[in-house]
Amino acid sequence: MAQDENDKDGEDLEADLAGGRQPVARYTLDVPAGRWWWSDELFEMHGFAPHEVVPTTQLMLAHKHPDDVTRVAGVLADVTRTGNPFSCVYRIVDAAGRTRILGVVGQGDIDPATGEVTRVTGYFMDLTDRQEAxxxxxxxxxxxxxxxxxxxxxxxxxxxxxxxxxxxxxxxxxxxxxxxxxxxxxxxxxxxxxxxxxxxxxxxxxxxxxxxxxxxxxxxxxxxxxxx
The missing domain is CATH 1.10.150 (DNA polymerase; domain 1)
Known part of the structure; x- marks a missing residue:
């Protein structure tokens, strides 16, 4: 998948993930089933207690900042189609109404027999404190x-x-x-x-x-x- 338009943000995000300097969460998307798995940290980043809600694509997009939702939907559509590695930074509005800045990196697994993307895995990071600082x-x-x-x-x-x-x-x-x-x-x-x-x-x-x-x-x- 094509990298986010802000390459510098992507490079900083990957460096921070590698260094573990910010809260990090893991995710997996089963593409054919449309089923997500979130680590406890990702529930918390969205303002929920772990496993309080069932994570879905609709839920994730519903919490995206209105100015970022179209771009993020395009990012998701691209990785589920191509499986290419990606990184991007965007805003969400969590369950408590607080705007947070999240970064995400990931890539897809491709079935060699069909060429279809079967799974997308990666990491989220809460960049809010860093950006505010x-x-x-x-x-x-x-x-x-x-x-x-x-x-x-x-x-x-x-x-x-x-x-x-x-x-x-x-x-x-x-x-x-x-x-x-x-x-x-x-x-x-x-x-x-x-x-x-x-x-x-x-x-x-x-x-x-x-x-x-x-x-x-x-x-x-x-x-x-x-x-x-």
């Missing part, structure tokens, strides 16, 4: 990066406020205006400004000439005549 780490990293960018802009504004006698909004407007001229983000302009003034450690050590040279303007903007 990744999302949290990514969010934390994004917040930290955003804070760093804001700090750069604030320092640049501070230099303008001290040397040109501007208020906060006017200082930012100077940066915004010149960023539109140079076609660069405000944060990059601010970083470039600070780098060009690296010889000073605070606004008091800067001069109007320093900033005029950077912005290439004959005089600083005033409240009555803002830049732009």
């Amino acid at each position: 990744f999302a949290q780490a990514h969010a934390t990293q994004a917040v930290s990066a955003s804070a760093a960018r804001r700090a750069t802009i604030e320092q640049a504004k501070g230099a303008l406020m001290v040397v040109y006698g501007l208020d906060d909004a006017e200082a930012f407007e100077v940066l915004r205006h010149h960023s539109s001229i140079t076609n660069e983000p405000v944060r990059e302009l601010a970083a470039r400004l600070l780098a060009s003034l690296a010889g000073g450690t605070d606004g008091a050590s800067l001069t109007r000439e320093d900033l005029d040279h950077f912005f290439e303007v004959p005089r600083p903007p005033t409240r009555a005549s803002p830049v732009g």
